[in-house]
Amino acid sequence: MSRTDAERRGELRDQVVRLYRANRRQGHAEWRGADYDYTCPSAETYPFQWFWDSCFHAIVLSRLDPPRAEAEIATLLLAQRDDGFIPHMVRWADDPRDSDPDAPYRIAGEQPRLSSSMQPPILAEAVAAVAEHGRGAAFLREVLPAVRRYYDWCLRERDGDGDGLITIFDPHESGMDQTPAYDALLGIEGDDPAAFEAAWRRIGQSNEALGQDPARIVERDVFVVADVAVNVLYAENQLVMSRLLSVSGDHDAAGALEERGRRTVASLFDRCWSNGDQDFHALAGQAQHMLPAGTLAGLLPILLEDLPADRADRIARRLEDPADYGTAFPAPSVSVANPAYRAAPAGGTVLWRGPTWINTNWYIARGLRRHGRDDLADRIAASSLALIERSGFREHYDARTSQGYGARDFAWSALALEMARD
Numbered sequence: 064m065s066r067t068d069a070e071r072r073g074e075l076r077d078q079v080v081r082l083y084r085a086n087r088r089q090g091h092a093e094w095r096g097a098d099y100d101y102t103c104p105s106a107e108t109y110p111f112q113w114f115w116d117s118c119f120h121a122i123v124l125s126r127l128d129p130p131r132a133e134a135e136i137a138t139l140l141l142a143q144r145d146d147g148f149i150p151h152m153v154r155w156a157d158d159p160r161d162s163d164p165d166a167p168y169r170i171a172g173e174q175p176r177l178s179s180s181m182q183p184p185i186l187a188e189a190v191a192a193v194a195e196h197g198r199g200a201a202f203l204r205e206v207l208p209a210v211r212r213y214y215d216w217c218l219r220e221r222d223g224d225g226d227g228l229i230t231i232f233d234p235h236e237s238g239m240d241q242t243p244a245y246d247a248l249l250g251i252e253g254d255d256p257a258a259f260e261a262a263w264r265r266i267g268q269s270n271e272a273l274g275q276d277p278a279r280i281v282e283r284d285v286f287v288v289a290d291v292a293v294n295v296l297y298a299e300n301q302l303v304m305s306r307l308l309s310v311s312g313d314h315d316a317a318g319a320l321e322e323r324g325r326r327t328v329a330s331l332f333d334r335c336w337s338n339g340d341q342d343f344h345a346l347a348g349q350a351q352h353m354l355p356a357g358t359l360a361g362l363l364p365i366l367l368e369d370l371p372a373d374r375a376d377r378i379a380r381r382l383e384d385p386a387d388y389g390t391a392f393p394a395p396s397v398s399v400a401n402p403a404y405r406a407a408p409a410g411g412t413v414l415w416r417g418p419t420w421i422n423t424n425w426y427i428a429r430g431l432r433r434h435g436r437d438d439l440a441d442r443i444a445a446s447s448l449a450l451i452e453r454s455g456f457r458e459h460y461d462a463r464t465s466q467g468y469g470a471r472d473f474a475w476s477a478l479a480l481e482m483a484r485d
């Protein structure tokens with residue numbers, strides 16, 4: 064690394080430290096009888112604790128402040144239900160925005176402070192990072208039983224047919240709320256924010272009416288999707304979990320998790336891949352019909368070590384093609400060849416329909432390295448750093464111009480620091 068690069072990294076690190084200081088939320092939650100300590104995604108826009116955001120925050124904190132990284136995980140686990148489920152959002156403290164019907168977040172749940180939705184199950188990766196840079200096996204001993212209950216919940220409640228793929232029951236369970244992958248299923252054309260609101264309300268009300276019961280939700284089949292991104296992350300995290308269990312000496316459980324992870328990988332490769340358009344597709348409903356592809360979810364299988372070389376090559380080529388995902392500031396959340404691609408978020412609020420996100424870049428860069436494409440991974444890491452230098456820690460960025468959009472001081476964009484290290 065030349066001196067200039069080292070200096071740029073040092074500046075980024077200082078900015079991340081300041082950002083994480085400003086977004087830290089600590090206090091006592093009477094309703095839980097416990098102290099909390101988490102990082103909010105954005106003080107202005109997302110004041111609460113979100114599941115996959117917190118996992119990313121713990122990964123960033125693992126090298127900056129290991130005790131605080133542990134607290135981030137411990138606070139997430141405080142919200143765990145007895146059956147293992149962890150909500151996608153937790154309102155630890157009261158906030159004046161709670162009563163704002165137009166607040167830029169949604170929460171539906173049987174309990175006003177906890178949502179009943181999940182988010183991409185990346186907890187094992189976060190726990191692995193925190194253990195690696197902190198107290199290692201001692202930390203694992205403390206948290207692994209709860210983390211295992213969480214992955215058992217995923218299997219029991221979301222993989223009813225045992226095919227290895229978990230299903231989501233609401234678009235925002237994917238973490239990629241308005242991705243065009245679901246447009247056809249939702250009956251949405253264009254990107255009018257009100258159309259998404261209406262579709263989400265319909266699904267939310269249906270799930271509520273069914274008592275959030277997975278079997279009944281699957282049977283009613285309003286929105287039951289085996290999402291590609293969610294399942295790539297589920298596969299990877301089961302394999303990480305297997306390694307953690309093995310480190311902690313629980314070899315039987317480690318073997319079981321490895322087998323579960325391999326089943327997820329095999330189903331993704333067999334069932335979600337189309338030879339026709341050479342892309343990965345989400346599967347909808349009991350009939351498991353393929354939904355349209357052409358979104359970034361189809362690039363994420365690069366993360367999986369067992370991805371066949373020809374498919375890995377195709378993903379790399381798509382990332383290099385300016386008419387596909389190879390924009391000036393990759394990787395756009397939708398291929399520019401997809402008619403649904405938009406450079407900027409419609410109404411300022413419609414997400415995951417074109418702009419580049421730093422969390423998905425982090426996954427793609429790591430995946431490229433696993434498949435021997437350090438050159439391309441370096442480019443994505445450099446471009447992620449450039450996005451932050453030009454536009455700050457924003458929620459997402461114009462993939463062609465680098466203009467920032469959405470929430471400001473957005474904490475998971477600090478993953479660019481992780482990428483600068485790899």
Ligand code: GLC
Binds near residue numbers: 116414
């Ligand atoms: C948006 C994103 C979601 C994220 C949340 C909080 O809803 O789509 O992935 O968890 O904001 O940052």
